Amino acid sequence: MNTRRKLAATLLALLALAPLAALAHGPTRQKVTESVTIDAPPAAVWARIKNFDSLKDWHPAIAESPASQGNAVGSVRSLKLKGGGELTETIERYDDAGMKYSYRAKDGGALPVTNYTSTISVTAGEGADAGKTVVEWRGAFYRGHPGNEPPPELNDDAAVAAITGVYQSGLANLKKLAEQK
Template identity: 35%
Template sequence: MASTSVSRVLPASPQRVWDLIGGFDALPDWLPYIPESTALEGGRVRRLTNPQGEVIVERLVDFNEAERHYTYAILKAPFPVTGYVSTLRVHAVPGRDDLAEVQWSGRFAPDGVSDDEAVELFAGIYRDGLDALHTTLAG
């Protein structure tokens, strides 16, 4: 198993960040490379489409509103990994009500690529996603 984690401090309160990203079906609200999300199975599964038309299907496996995090598993995706599980978490920044830290982490088994290649793929996705989230919140 390989893993990676990326975090970013954002210019908004933890609750404002969670209100934007905490819905499992909310990726199109802040992530430009996921323009379409369809909730399935009562919202426990999301079917995502990227700009190239590729489909990613993910299942919600844990959700905690009070602690502001959720965990999901990929069921189907064009990525060279298996057993992918990821968590998106919003933390308070001690002493600052106007800032939040978002951590996006994942673990997975590379399939046909090296651990380093798989780690770099997802670290890049997480970095780009958190950059997009920063842009959305700052705008």
């Protein structure tokens, strides 16, 4: 009987602490995926975006995007934004034949995110989109503030909105540029 009481007391203590453990877990990884269908051949679209230093040529918010080693893994891209602010990104994977590359942003900088990784890829459209190109830009990240009560400008919603805005504006401009005759 004494063992049952001890077990019951232990279970009650654990149940009482469970809500505290849920509050202490911190931020969760957020993800954003955006895509656009472009009326142009995949090779032509890839040619516009394949160079790690070409972001300035197609993203409307980027003033400069030099890369230290071109498309080589480990190359560092230093982004200067037209509205002010900077970001530093490092290429982690590059697949010219597969028309995609992945990169990681250094924490800090102009975006309200941390531990940000991203992949941009170009594929041929299928079905009704045959002859067209689909560009997908996806990223995963944590909000800019690691604590349990982040300020509004560094919370999950702000992080998702910022990355969504970056992707949507970039892809819309890429579509406009690639479809110009």
